[in-house]
Amino acid sequence: TGKGRGKDEL
């Protein structure tokens, strides 16, 4: 995982 900005969002 890790690609895509949304991973640190809720």
Add this chain to the structure above:
Amino acid sequence: MNIFRLFGDLAHLASIFILLQKIQVSRSCRGLSFKTQVLYVVVFVSRYLDLFLGTWVSFYNTVMKLFFIGSSCYILYLMRVQFRSTYDPTLDTFRVEYLVGPSLVLGLLFNYSFTFTEILWSFSIFLESVAIFPQLFILQRTGEAETITTHYIAALGIYRALYIPNWIYRYWTEGSADPIAIVAGLVQTGLYADFFYVYFTKVLQGKRFELPA
């Protein structure tokens, strides 16, 4: 973290407290869609699975994720057990297969890697964007809603709407974007357009939420 996302998350938190308030003060879940609430549990559990897989973002991120999983399960308990008799299943008839099925297909087609967790993450983003449908369907069928219920839906709509300036801000400051989250987020916000129109022109003017006959 920027102010748009922070206020978006706060609106999301507020929506849950408003929902709990509605159920506990009126001692009733009348006008609420159990199906929408089940979909939110599915959304949170499938997206926040990373909590249990050792992904660490921040203390804030972890606490919020645990809160959303916990509170959404508690709401199911309130609706299914404590205030079960106040729930009218004959109004809550939207077919959730029409939401879960296509979200799963979209998750399989559009994801950042073809792994179990990434597909589930993507699925949860698509499902979240349409999870409000059964709730809006009840409003449409009954043609009216309690004011507090409309505050709940509005807070939920504002949450994702605020994520849009957040993404624009992040694009300018960080130079990258998450197309899956953005497309689904735009759809999700768009679904609230009709609702917001009535909410802003009636409820916020002190009138009842009533749809034109």
